[in-house]
Amino acid sequence: MSTLPASERIEIIHHKDRPTIYDYIPMLFDEFCEMHGDRLYGDDHAIIGGIANFRGIPITVIAQVKGRNLEENKRANFAMPHPEGYRKALRLAKQAEKFKRPVVCFIDTPGAFCGVAAEERGQGEAIARNLLEFSRLKTPIISIVLGEGGSGGALALGVCDELAMLENAVYSVISPRGFASILWKDASREKEAADRLRITAEDLLELGVSDATIEEPAGGAHNNPQQTAENISEYLYGALQKIMKKEVAILLDSRYNKFRKIGQFEEA
Amino acid sequence: MLEDLFKVVKFRAENDTRAEKKNKVNIPRDLLFQCPRCGNAMFMDDFVGAAKVCSNCGYHSRLTAKERLDMTIDKGTFVEYDASMTSKNPIDFEGYEQKIAQLQEKTGLRDAILTGECNIRNKHCVIAVMDSHFMMASMGSVVGEKLARAFERATEKRLPIIVFSASGGARMQEGIVSLMQMAKTSAAVARHSDAGLLYITVLTDPTTGGVTASFASLGDIIIAEPKVLIGFAGRRVIEDTIRQRLPDDFQSAEFLLEHGFVDMIVERKNIRRTLSRLIRLHTKEANR
Numbered sequence A: 001m002s003t004l005p006a007s008e009r010i011e012i013i014h015h016k017d018r019p020t021i022y023d024y025i026p027m028l029f030d031e032f033c034e035m036h037g038d039r040l041y042g043d044d045h046a047i048i049g050g051i052a053n054f055r056g057i058p059i060t061v062i063a064q065v066k067g068r069n070l071e072e073n074k075r076a077n078f079a080m081p082h083p084e085g086y087r088k089a090l091r092l093a094k095q096a097e098k099f100k101r102p103v104v105c106f107i108d109t110p111g112a113f114c115g116v117a118a119e120e121r122g123q124g125e126a127i128a129r130n131l132l133e134f135s136r137l138k139t140p141i142i143s144i145v146l147g148e149g150g151s152g153g154a155l156a157l158g159v160c161d162e163l164a165m166l167e168n169a170v171y172s173v174i175s176p177r178g179f180a181s182i183l184w185k186d187a188s189r190e191k192e193a194a195d196r197l198r199i200t201a202e203d204l205l206e207l208g209v210s211d212a213t214i215e216e217p218a219g220g221a222h223n224n225p226q227q228t229a230e231n232i233s234e235y236l237y238g239a240l241q242k243i244m245k246k247e248v249a250i251l252l253d254s255r256y257n258k259f260r261k262i263g264q265f266e267e268a
Numbered sequence B: 001m002l003e004d005l006f007k008v009v010k011f012r013a014e015n016d017t018r019a020e021k022k023n024k025v026n027i028p029r030d031l032l033f034q035c036p037r038c039g040n041a042m043f044m045d046d047f048v049g050a051a052k053v054c055s056n057c058g059y060h061s062r063l064t065a066k067e068r069l070d071m072t073i074d075k076g077t078f079v080e081y082d083a084s085m086t087s088k089n090p091i092d093f094e095g096y097e098q099k100i101a102q103l104q105e106k107t108g109l110r111d112a113i114l115t116g117e118c119n120i121r122n123k124h125c126v127i128a129v130m131d132s133h134f135m136m137a138s139m140g141s142v143v144g145e146k147l148a149r150a151f152e153r154a155t156e157k158r159l160p161i162i163v164f165s166a167s168g169g170a171r172m173q174e175g176i177v178s179l180m181q182m183a184k185t186s187a188a189v190a191r192h193s194d195a196g197l198l199y200i201t202v203l204t205d206p207t208t209g210g211v212t213a214s215f216a217s218l219g220d221i222i223i224a225e226p227k228v229l230i231g232f233a234g235r236r237v238i239e240d241t242i243r244q245r246l247p248d249d250f251q252s253a254e255f256l257l258e259h260g261f262v263d264m265i266v267e268r269k270n271i272r273r274t275l276s277r278l279i280r281l282h283t284k285e286a287n288r
């Protein structure tokens, strides 16, 4: 496993050939049937969702979309969802619950979009609603961070029974640049912030946020996307086998406790 | 995003100074209140006498948690939960312990929230009040844990819960641990809700970032004080993105009401009565 500092991993996940969800879908699933729209406002291309056939198991897939070129990126708003993206995710998750399909979320976003329309349509409410509803969704949920896990915009797809991170993925409350500029008043200390913030897969395992790390080929996923997809597939299959066996009541209790126990404080 | 919430606050402070220069009066600072919204100056005694509401524009200014309790609950009924809880330093952020210690000294609080049980016009409930004077009431381990426990106790005792929110967002000094408090508190809200119990949020100045994106937006009933700032992203970040100035009422309580995210705007002097009435209407006997 990697011993690279966070700042170097960030370079890897920003590599222009880093595989995205569009690359992984055909490698991971035998079929994928995309569904559109939140039934309230529109269809956000920053989050895609649908039903996939994963080694014979029907699952609901919800994923944030990094584009592979400028055109794709514009269409997907550089993976920064609007409220309707989160509401589409919730709609598909509820559909999965109805048909007792597991939900698999792929996280890859710099964060929820910050803009006028997003505020008007309730970005905060949309994220909050997902946190609440995913916490009590009566079907297994697995979330995998493919690259960037940016703050609340990532967490809205991250309330799950098990969270896994690709080896070079990072997951953070704030971008290292934002951290440096706010807390040190010096955005140029971005790299140092990245290395201090504890945002790597190992850090998150240690802090009790992540449950598994998925290995990447030497140098990063772009050096061998097929191998990376196989590693994701192996992890996912194992995790589903384990989690799908659990009774719903037990599943919900352990999901509650997974988040309930995160926090570091002392009492007299 | 969460990161720019502190900029909002800073931006406000800059406005403060501008307003001050405009209406420069030779009176010591702490004897005067200068409204950050309209620049109106009030004598501190008058301002405090008016429950810290600007006499010119009606902006409901920030209160300490203690002031809020004093004007909201029945005298002498507050029984505090988890009074000694204090934060550790999950990502070993340099200077965090000292910062906490200084603020504890300065504010008399252990962290940015008080939780407990109380009566409001004889209605028993659980209450949580955030205090923006403590690190802009950012949510870290202590705020998250105290809220989760408050919801769990309210669920156990079958009590309604009232939360007065105010926050700059997640406490980034605690790294990813602070982000997870959003999930933890929202899950605790879900359990209280599943038990058929009432949760009222009162959004006060400022309610932003990770707090807007978690428990504060999840009340059965959402009340806001007039003119307060409520939003997810920081104003400055949005302005930088769209390269134009946003209207003054953007992300105000009134803006949220207009867009359907708040049930009602209630003036400070009427909040106590409104809360007791709503609690009463959620009991079997609506006349009592």
Ligand SMILES: [Zn+2]
Residues within 6 Å of the ligand: B035, B036, B037, B038, B039, B040, B054, B055, B056, B057, B058, B059
């Ligand atoms: Zn004013």
